[in-house]
Amino acid sequence: MKLIVKVILIALLAYILQMFLPWWAIAISSFVVNAIIHTKAGSSFLAGFLGVFVLWFIAAWRIDAKTDSLLTQKMAELFFVNEPLLLILITAFIGGLVGGLAGLAGSTLKGATSRRRKDRYYG
Amino acid sequence: MRIFKFILTLGLTIAAIYGLNTKFGQFPPFGKLLDPYGGFWQNAESDFSAPETINLSGLTANVEVVYDSALIPHIYAENNADLYFAQGYVAASLRLWQLEFQTYAAAGRLTEIVGVGPNGVVLDLDRTARRQGLVFGAENSMKKMLENPLIKEMVEGYAAGVNAYIESLSYADFPLEYKILDYAPEEWTTLKTGLLLSYMSNTLNRSEKDLQNTNFLKLHGLEMLDLIYPDNESQEDAVVVEPGAWDFDPITIDSIPLALPDELITNDLVPSPDPNNGSNNWAVSGTKSESGYPILAGDPHLDLSLPSIWLTMQLNAPGINTMGAALLGTPGIIIGFNDSIAWTVTNAQRDLVDWYKIEFQDESRDRYLLDGIWVPTQKNIEEFKIKGAESYYDTIVYTHWGPVVYDKNFRPGSEKSSYAMRWTAHDESEELRAFYGLNTANNFDDYMAALNYFSAPGQNFAFASVGGDIAMRVQGKYPVRRMNEGRFLLDGSKSSNGWQAFIPNEHHAFTKNPARNYVSSANQHPVDSTYPYYVTASSYPNFRNRRINMVLDSLDQVTVQDMMDLQNDNYNLTAADVLPYLLDTLQSQDFNQEQLAIFNALRRWDYYNNPESEAASFFEEWWDTLYIMIWDEIRNSNRQGVRLQYPTDFSTIRLLKDSVALSFFDNKSTDRIENAIDIINMSFIEAVEDISEWKHKNGEKVRWADYNNTTIAHLSRSIPPFGRQVETGGNHGIVNATTRGNGPSWRMIVSLEKPKIRAWGVYPGGQSGNPGSPYYDNMVDMWANGQYLQLIFVNSPEQVVNPLLKQNLEPSN
Numbered sequence: 018m019k020l021i022v023k024v025i026l027i028a029l030l031a032y033i034l035q036m037f038l039p040w041w042a043i044a045i046s047s048f049v050v051n052a053i054i055h056t057k058a059g060s061s062f063l064a065g066f067l068g069v070f071v072l073w074f075i076a077a078w079r080i081d082a083k084t085d086s087l088l089t090q091k092m093a094e095l096f097f098v099n100e101p102l103l104l105i106l107i108t109a110f111i112g113g114l115v116g117g118l119a120g121l122a123g124s125t126l127k128g129a130t131s132r133r134r135k136d137r138y139y140g
Numbered sequence: 141m142r143i144f145k146f147i148l149t150l151g152l153t154i155a156a157i158y159g160l161n162t163k164f165g166q167f168p169p170f171g172k173l174l175d176p177y178g179g180f181w182q183n184a185e186s187d188f189s190a191p192e193t194i195n196l197s198g199l200t201a202n203v204e205v206v207y208d209s210a211l212i213p214h215i216y217a218e219n220n221a222d223l224y225f226a227q228g229y230v231a232a233s234l235r236l237w238q239l240e241f242q243t244y245a246a247a248g249r250l251t252e253i254v255g256v257g258p259n260g261v262v263l264d265l266d267r268t269a270r271r272q273g274l275v276f277g278a279e280n281s282m283k284k285m286l287e288n289p290l291i292k293e294m295v296e297g298y299a300a301g302v303n304a305y306i307e308s309l310s311y312a313d314f315p316l317e318y319k320i321l322d323y324a325p326e327e328w329t330t331l332k333t334g335l336l337l338s339y340m341s342n343t344l345n346r347s348e349k350d351l352q353n354t355n356f357l358k359l360h361g362l363e364m365l366d367l368i369y370p371d372n373e374s375q376e377d378a379v380v381v382e383p384g385a386w387d388f389d390p391i392t393i394d395s396i397p398l399a400l401p402d403e404l405i406t407n408d409l410v411p412s413p414d415p416n417n418g419s420n421n422w423a424v425s426g427t428k429s430e431s432g433y434p435i436l437a438g439d440p441h442l443d444l445s446l447p448s449i450w451l452t453m454q455l456n457a458p459g460i461n462t463m464g465a466a467l468l469g470t471p472g473i474i475i476g477f478n479d480s481i482a483w484t485v486t487n488a489q490r491d492l493v494d495w496y497k498i499e500f501q502d503e504s505r506d507r508y509l510l511d512g513i514w515v516p517t518q519k520n521i522e523e524f525k526i527k528g529a530e531s532y533y534d535t536i537v538y539t540h541w542g543p544v545v546y547d548k549n550f551r552p553g554s555e556k557s558s559y560a561m562r563w564t565a566h567d568e569s570e571e572l573r574a575f576y577g578l579n580t581a582n583n584f585d586d587y588m589a590a591l592n593y594f595s596a597p598g599q600n601f602a603f604a605s606v607g608g609d610i611a612m613r614v615q616g617k618y619p620v621r622r623m624n625e626g627r628f629l630l631d632g633s634k635s636s637n638g639w640q641a642f643i644p645n646e647h648h649a650f651t652k653n654p655a656r657n658y659v660s661s662a663n664q665h666p667v668d669s670t671y672p673y674y675v676t677a678s679s680y681p682n683f684r685n686r687r688i689n690m691v692l693d694s695l696d697q698v699t700v701q702d703m704m705d706l707q708n709d710n711y712n713l714t715a716a717d718v719l720p721y722l723l724d725t726l727q728s729q730d731f732n733q734e735q736l737a738i739f740n741a742l743r744r745w746d747y748y749n750n751p752e753s754e755a756a757s758f759f760e761e762w763w764d765t766l767y768i769m770i771w772d773e774i775r776n777s778n779r780q781g782v783r784l785q786y787p788t789d790f791s792t793i794r795l796l797k798d799s800v801a802l803s804f805f806d807n808k809s810t811d812r813i814e815n816a817i818d819i820i821n822m823s824f825i826e827a828v829e830d831i832s833e834w835k836h837k838n839g840e841k842v843r844w845a846d847y848n849n850t851t852i853a854h855l856s857r858s859i860p861p862f863g864r865q866v867e868t869g870g871n872h873g874i875v876n877a878t879t880r881g882n883g884p885s886w887r888m889i890v891s892l893e894k895p896k897i898r899a900w901g902v903y904p905g906g907q908s909g910n911p912g913s914p915y916y917d918n919m920v921d922m923w924a925n926g927q928y929l930q931l932i933f934v935n936s937p938e939q940v941v942n943p944l945l946k947q948n949l950e951p952s953n
Contacts, residue, residue, distance in 0.1 A: 039311065040175035041157045048153070076176035080184050088184040088316075088912030094861035095320075108174040108181075111160060115171065118156050122149035125142060 019056055020064055026050045027068025027116065043069045043112055044119035051123030058124055065120020070113030077105045163322040163528075173319050178312040180319055183912040188944050190233065194308075195952035198225055198300045203949040204937040205230055210929050211907035211915045211944060214454040214463075216937050223457040224294045224471040226949055228301025228328075231451060231468055235909035236305065237315035238447045238855055239468040240325055243332040246274045246339035248524070253323055254858075255527045263524060267534055268410050270522050271550060273543045274342060277566045278334030284568035286330065291572045294471040295330045302328035316911055317856065323527075333572075336469030337596075341565035343442065345597035345616075347412050347678035348493040351405045351559070352785040354629040355777075358404050359784075368787050368795070368804075371627075372669060374682035377689055379488070379600050379614055379661040380649035381668045388647050390672040391620045393640045398622060401629045403497075406553035407546045409783045412678065416872050416882040417442055419486035420684055420707070421602040422660035422692060423610040425653060430697040433893045434604035437703045438475060438484025439884035441877045444852040446863055446917055448905025450475075450886045454933060455579070462579040463899070463933050465886045472575040475888060477899055477933075480582045480606050482890035485599040486661045488614045489677045491621075492565070492598065494639075496541045496632030498558040505537050505547075505558075509633040515540070541632055542566050560632055562639070564617045569595035584609045584652065591615045592645045600661035606892045612659035613650035614666045618643045621674045643673055658692045660685065662875075682790045683713040683873035700900065703889045708926035709875040710749045715759050718793045719747070722762070725820045735828050749876075751845035751869045758842070760871060761830055766823035767792060772808055789873060796820070844869060850878055852904055852920065854911075862911040866904065868924040887928065900928035 027050045034042035047065035056064065081089045081101055089101035098104055160171025173179045188211055201218040203226040208214065213230045217223035232239060244250055248269035256263040269275075285291045306325045318324060349369070356365050421438035429435050442449055454463035455473060464476015475484045500517075501507040507514040517537045524532040537544040541560040548556045570593040577590025587603050591613055594601075598616020603609070619626070619639035630637045649667045651659055662684035666675060691706050692698075719742065728739055738758050745755035768775065770792060774784045787795075795802055800816040807814050807822065814822070831842060838846065845867045854862035870876030870883065877883055883904065890899040904923045908915035922929065932940055 035175075035177040039161075040171055040178055041161065044153055044157055073176050077181055080176060080181045084184040084186045084912070087186075087914065088180065091861040091911055092180055095859065108176060111170055111174050115153070115156055115160065118149065118153040122146065122153045125146040125149050 019054065020060055023050055023054055023056070023064035024068045024071065026054075027065060027120070028072040031069055031072050031116070040112075041115065043072075043116050047116040047119040048123035048126075051120040052126045055124060055127050058121055061120040061124035062117040063120075065123070066113040066117030068120075069116030070109045073112035074105060074109035077108045081105055168320050169322050172311075172322075180316055180912070182312045183316040183319075183910055185910065185913045188908070188913065188915060190945060190947060192946065193948045193950060195950050196225075196229065196304045197952045198304055199949060199951035201951065205947040205949060206937045206940040207944045207947070208932050208940050209942045209944060210452075210919075212452045212454070212932070213907075214932070214934070214937065214940055215456060217457040220290075220457055220460070221293050221297045223455055223460065224297035225301040225304070227453070227455060227466070227471055228298035229305050229949065230301075230453065231466070232302040232305035232328075234907055235447055235451060235468050236302075236325060237317040238909050239302065240328075241317070241855060242339055243335040243469060245269065246278065246335040246342070248275065248522075251524050251526045251532070253321055253527060255529065256532075263526070263532060266524055267550060269342075270534070271536055271543055271545045272342070272346070272410070272561060273563065273566050274335065274338040276538075276543065277341065277563070278331055278338040280566065280568040281337060281571070282331055282334035285334070285570055285572055288570065288573060290576065291570070294572060294576065295333050298333065298471040299328050299330050315909065317859075320859065321856075333469055333471070336467060337571055338565060340467065341597045343413055343417055343597075344487045345489070345492050345565060346563070347415070347489060348491050348626075349412075349678050349785040350491070350493070350495050350626065350628055351407070351409055352783050353627050354401050354403055355405055355782050356784050357400060357628060358402060359777075359782075362400070367799070368791060369679070369785065370791070371676045373665065373680055373788070373790060375665045375667070375669045377682065377686050378665045378667050379612060379685075380651045380666065382651060383668050383670045386670060386672055388672075390647060391641050391644070393620060393622055398625055398637070399631065400624070401631075403629060404782060405557075405629065406555070406781050407559070407783075408551045408781065410545070410551070414443060414882055415679070416877065416879050417487065418663040418681060418684075418877065420660075420662045420688060420875060420877070420884075421484045421486045421600065422658055422688055423602050423604040423612075424658040424692065424695075424698045425610045426608050428657040428696065428698050430699050431891060431893055433606070433891060434608060434610050435698060435700060435703055436477075436482040436484060436602060436604040436610075436890045436892065437707060437888065438486070438602060439707055439887040440475065440485065440487075441883055442885040444850070444878075444881055444883050444885065444904055445855045446852050446905055446911070447855060447909035448885065448903050450903050450905075451907065452901060452903070452931070456935070460580050461935065463931060464888065465901070465903070470572065470575070472572065472579050474575060475886060476579075477890045477892075477897055478579060478581070479897065481578075481587060481603065482605075482892060482897070482899070483578050483587065483601055483603050484888060485601055487663050488598040488600045488616055488661075488666060489663060489680065490598060490616070490618050490666070491626040491676045491678065492563060492596070492616075492618070494541075494562045494626050494630055496539075496560045496562065496630050496637065498539055498541075498544055498560050498632045500558065508539055510540055511633070511635050539632065540635065541638065559629070564598075564619070565596045567595065567617065569617065571595065583607055584611060587611065588613070600666070602659055602661065604890070604892050606894060606897065609653060610659050611650065611652040612661060614648050615645075618648075618673075621676065623674055624676075625674070627676055647673070656693070660688050660692060662688055678785075679788045681788065681873065683717075684875050684877065687711055687713045687875055700889055700891050700898075704900070704926065704928060706875060707884070707887050707889070710869040712747045712749045712756065712759070712871065712874055714763070714789055714793070714873040715745070716747045718763070718796065719745070719759060721797060722766075722820055722824075725817055726824055727821055734832060735825070738828055738831065739824075749844055749869045749871050749874055751843060751867055753844045753869070754842045756844035756869070756871075757847035758827070758831060760844075760847070762824055762827035763789075765827040765830065766820060769807055769819050769823050769826075770796075770804055773804055776808065848878075848880060850880055850883065852917075853881065864917060864920065866920055866924045884923075887923070889928065897933060899931040899933060901931050902928045
């Protein structure tokens with residue numbers, strides 16, 4: 018349940034941030050959401066990955082459908098995959114990867130900061 | 141431990157972002173490029189879209205831009221400054237990447253975009269552009285042009301319009317090529333307009349063979365040189381044939397005869413421009429047309445590329461209403477028409493480049509010998525910024541003659557000699573005044589006055605007017621030459637070896653309303669043999685001109701459709717000239733089945749290089765095989781580093797027929813000595829083998845369209861999916877001059893009717909420069925099928941039927 022909520026939040030926040038920021042805003046979104054809603058490392062990565070993957074997949078797929086793959090086909094040939102759907106998947110995967118890594122980083126933030134606080138208490 | 145985890149994962153994330161945001165060698169920045177909200181996806185279009193109202197600072201009044209159904213913009217402005225501002229804005233919005241890229245090529249700055257390239261080819265290209273003085277010429281021309289207030293307004297307005305567009309862009313809006321190559325557009329300057337003109341001069345007016353001739357002279361002597369590369373080849377069907385009618389006193393230069401050089405040049409010479417760059421144009425008078433009004437037709441042949449070299453547009457403001465093909469980077473229309481007249485150009489080649497051997501005083505190259513004195517050189521240190529690497533520096537030495545192109549540092553020969561280049565394109569000039577004059581001309585006199593400002597690249601300007609005049613004028617800056625001057629390397633230590641004068645405008649060949657009721661040109665020799673100036677060039681083709689004249693002579697009651705048919709004519713006059721002779725020469729009695737089949741197909745052939753023709757493929761393969769077998773001496777010499785020029789097809793045919801025992805017919809790879817007859821037979825056998833091999837790979841049917849395999853490549857020549865193949869006939873030497881990668885880059889026909897001019901046009905591309913737009917290549921098939929678009933030419937924006945978009949450009953405060 019937590020995972021689904023996070024996926025939706027990450028996708029939503031990334032969508033909003035991308036209106037103002039370059040593509041790496043997806044990392045910010047995943048980082049922030051995973052820093053606030055804490056889960057285990059694997060789950061955090063997955064949430065980041067899926068959040069951005071879904072967002073980018075839908076965005077790319079919609080453009081591809083609307084333009085009858087005119088450009089997607091050419092770009093797919095340029096990337097030696099020759100298949101528009103494959104290029105959409107690669108796009109989503111690359112975004113997902115960055116989202117996943119940022120999610121992982123976000124999830125370790127809590128531990129890192131709380132540990133520091135602890136150190137100060139007992140140190 | 142936890143903080144370590146955090147730093148590790150955060151570092152990993154940042155590294156991934158950095159890696160996906162950066163171009164590595166040939167690999168684009170994947171993250172940035174694939175991002176659906178900013179990357180290439182944002183360049184995908186299903187139709188044309190742009191804002192309907194745009195506020196632009198720099199405009200003085202509203203400008204209306206109407207894009208018609210072919211995405212041709214019709215620009216209506218209230219004054220000249222706004223008109224050219226809008227032209228720059230619209231050109232940039234349709235073709236920004238191309239607009240910039242072409243000037244990077246002319247300025248020798250491609251390494252900034254793509255690095256030095258494999259084996260340093262891109263750096264070599266850049267150094268060549270700078271050493272040949274393309275920037276030098278652009279600076280000289282722009283300095284002169286900006287002195288004229290009218291031209292200044294045009295060029296600066298255009299620049300402001302381009303910049304207004306560039307400033308409006310965010311990364312997501314960048315043309316696709318910027319995203320793939322990972323760079324950003326920079327500010328447009330007036331110099332870039334000059335660079336574009338230099339680029340055109342380099343494409344059209346740099347052909348010469350002085351150094352190759354020098355080698356040939358040393359190896360084979362002047363008599364053989366004159367036989368193989370005659371200066372006066374085919375003057376019977378010249379651009380202007382008016383024997384004895386040259387009623388002026390030519391400028392004569394009475395000085396010492398030229399000393400012919402005795403030198404072997406071993407430099408790896410810079411390749412000449414594609415010899416297939418050429419064009420056709422003609423105009424028929426009302427006496428010869430069905431409508432009673434003149435018809436003008438033109439098609440310039442250039443490297444085929446996407447985006448296309450031309451952009452079609454209409455420009456309308458008080459005092460100007462013109463339409464046609466514009467070049468990206470120059471204000472105005474280059475080939476087109478207005479309410480009263482139409483004009484179109486073909487390349488008017490002549491030898492406009494000379495080479496001078498320079499003797500430096502010492503290694504420092506601070507001084508060189510000129511008229512017995514050591515005079516100072518000027519040295520320019522050129523910086524080549526290289527993407528992802530340290531800058532490269534090259535010192536270019538300028539002399540009285542121009543830049544030293546070949547020296548110890550650049551494509552050196554075994555002697556390490558220095559050769560300086562003198563080229564008309566280095567000089568100041570005012571082409572934009574000529575184009576503005578043509579754009580606004582009302583009649584023949586205006587046309588003649590406009591052309592007086594035109595220097596380079598020299599062109600044959602065909603003209604027709606609603607008033608009923610037709611004309612052809614050969615116009616350019618042509619030096620007055622002594623016999624043989626410019627054919628060979630010259631001694632750079634004597635200023636008397638330089639150009640003493642230029643042919644005055646009123647001495648250029650021209651003809652108005654000739655008795656044959658038409659004018660035509662196709663890059664052939666400009667004048668008949670009575671013209672009083674010495675004319676020499678790299679070569680003059682002599683097939684398209686004869687075919688065009690043959691057809692025009694045969695026609696009466698000419699219609700627009702006749703002109704379309706002629707522009708798409710696939711009749712192979714080269715074949716008609718030589719094939720009957722070749723076939724008669726074959727010893728066919730011993731032929732095997734395959735040889736016999738091809739022999740019979742050629743016998744039955746009608747000489748048309750139509751897409752379906754197999755015989756056309758057989759002939760072209762045989763002719764190419766024969767040609768290389770004949771000139772194997774030239775190929776071998778080139779391979780050994782002593783550059784020679786290949787003779788023309790026309791010369792080759794003449795020699796095959798008239799000089800059967802010429803020493804060149806001996807094939808050097810055999811023990812015996814061959815003559816023309818032997819080599820014709822040998823080449824046929826070899827050609828049949830090559831065709832069998834092709835069939836083995838590609839299938840039984842050897843259609844000419846498949847064999848020729850015309851490809852329109854992306855302008856970068858490095859993104860194959862952005863180019864495309866096309867089904868077409870024709871070839872070099874044919875009116876439809878479509879070769880594998882070169883061909884008619886714009887076909888235009890104008891019927892100069894009252895009350896309203898009608899015009900048709902098409903080019904192998906589309907108005908949009910965006911590979912993700914349906915308008916990127918939507919005219920290609922039309923063009924290949926010989927179809928045309930009737931051009932909408934109306935006086936007000938409301939009259940444009942079925943517009944795709946009406947756009948208001950408004951001044952912002």
